[in-house]
Amino acid sequence: MTRTPVNVTVTGAAGQIGYALLFRIASGQLLGADVPVKLRLLEITPALKAAEGTAMELDDCAFPLLQGIEITDDPNVAFDGANVALLVGARPRTKGMERGDLLEANGGIFKPQGKAINDHAADDIKVLVVGNPANTNALIAQAAAPDVPAERFTAMTRLDHNRALTQLAKKTGSTVADIKRLTIWGNHSATQYPDIFHATVAGKNAAEVVGDEKWLAEDFIPTVAKRGAAIIEARGASSAASAANAAIDHVHTWVNGTAEGDWTSMGIPSDGSYGVPEGIISSFPVTTKDGKYEIVQGLEINDFSRARIDASVKELSEEREAVRGLGLI
Numbered sequence: 001m002t003r004t005p006v007n008v009t010v011t012g013a014a015g016q017i018g019y020a021l022l023f024r025i026a027s028g029q030l031l032g033a034d035v036p037v038k039l040r041l042l043e044i045t046p047a048l049k050a051a052e053g054t055a056m057e058l059d060d061c062a063f064p065l066l067q068g069i070e071i072t073d074d075p076n077v078a079f080d081g082a083n084v085a086l087l088v089g090a091r092p093r094t095k096g097m098e099r100g101d102l103l104e105a106n107g108g109i110f111k112p113q114g115k116a117i118n119d120h121a122a123d124d125i126k127v128l129v130v131g132n133p134a135n136t137n138a139l140i141a142q143a144a145a146p147d148v149p150a151e152r153f154t155a156m157t158r159l160d161h162n163r164a165l166t167q168l169a170k171k172t173g174s175t176v177a178d179i180k181r182l183t184i185w186g187n188h189s190a191t192q193y194p195d196i197f198h199a200t201v202a203g204k205n206a207a208e209v210v211g212d213e214k215w216l217a218e219d220f221i222p223t224v225a226k227r228g229a230a231i232i233e234a235r236g237a238s239s240a241a242s243a244a245n246a247a248i249d250h251v252h253t254w255v256n257g258t259a260e261g262d263w264t265s266m267g268i269p270s271d272g273s274y275g276v277p278e279g280i281i282s283s284f285p286v287t288t289k290d291g292k293y294e295i296v297q298g299l300e301i302n303d304f305s306r307a308r309i310d311a312s313v314k315e316l317s318e319e320r321e322a323v324r325g326l327g328l329i
């Protein structure tokens, strides 16, 4: 194989998403079946041994595309020469923790990681933040990396997008392959807004096919927005395989492009489009091509959508104010 390997850094590598993610990266599903990869696994010191166990299993898969694995607890080493960074490791909310405490604890993780990306990553670095609160963690990392173009920092709403695809397919008796142009707007949180007004089901307008605004407001939107909590309730642990799958989808689409006539959802720094305040990392409909993304422009936003987009964006603006107040950005 003559192609130069792509350096992929995964943080939180010993966690449950890491375990579902690393094998798929190493098998070529992240970047393509002809792209060799080198993995860098970043973990906190007490979890290094567990990361080594995962690395042993990766070795035992003998993936032809996997050209090396390095394990470290030092972000400066982990992001050295990184082309793609998947920031999965985060501080979960524990009992009695206020939202401000959560943002502060995550600031302690994402600020130094952003700085290490700034100082050591490759010029073409692409960053996906998965660890929650993903949008605002991405903002913290981005603010600590002033030399990296801001648009390289993205947050994951692809899991929400995929969840919405399946719910809509079930409702309309179609398959996910029939559905195009669905959008997740806003925050990866319970305020997110899955929008089907521009989506199509087998070429027909999805909202017209559904023809049931009550179902939209009372069933579809809450089911998608609260799916993470429903998984925790059912599984006794948060989404891991589906989150890893969405991370693979996000980066694969970013690198390889969206299909003609379709788009996807990504949490990206707002340029002010659709009245979303500039700078916050909010989910938008985007097309991708040649490793770059663009916000889909010119969509008409009805009152139903406007109120919901505004509510989620308001939450993101408040999170930005909170991390500003903590000196994290």
Ligand SMILES: NC(=O)C1=CN([C@@H]2O[C@H](COP(=O)(O)OP(=O)(O)OC[C@H]3O[C@@H](n4cnc5c(N)ncnc54)[C@H](O)[C@@H]3O)[C@@H](O)[C@H]2O)C=CC1
Pocket (backbone or CB within 6 Å): 011, 012, 013, 014, 015, 016, 017, 018, 042, 043, 044, 047, 088, 089, 090, 091, 092, 109, 129, 130, 131, 132, 133, 134, 156, 157, 159, 160, 188, 238, 239, 240, 243
């Ligand atoms: N954006 C999205 O759609 C989704 C986001 N998530 C979030 O992804 C994150 C990870 O989830 P899981 O893998 O299930 O959690 P987990 O708790 O199983 O694993 C997290 C790992 O991160 C590591 N870690 C903590 N601080 C670190 C640091 N400073 N550097 C490197 N590693 C560090 C921990 O040691 C642990 O191994 C959580 O924040 C979760 O809420 C989960 C599902 C969907």
Ligand SMILES: O=C([O-])CC(=O)C(=O)O
Pocket (backbone or CB within 6 Å): 132, 159, 227, 228, 229, 231, 238, 239
């Ligand atoms: O709340 C969590 O940790 C899991 C999550 O983000 C999701 O499943 O959407």
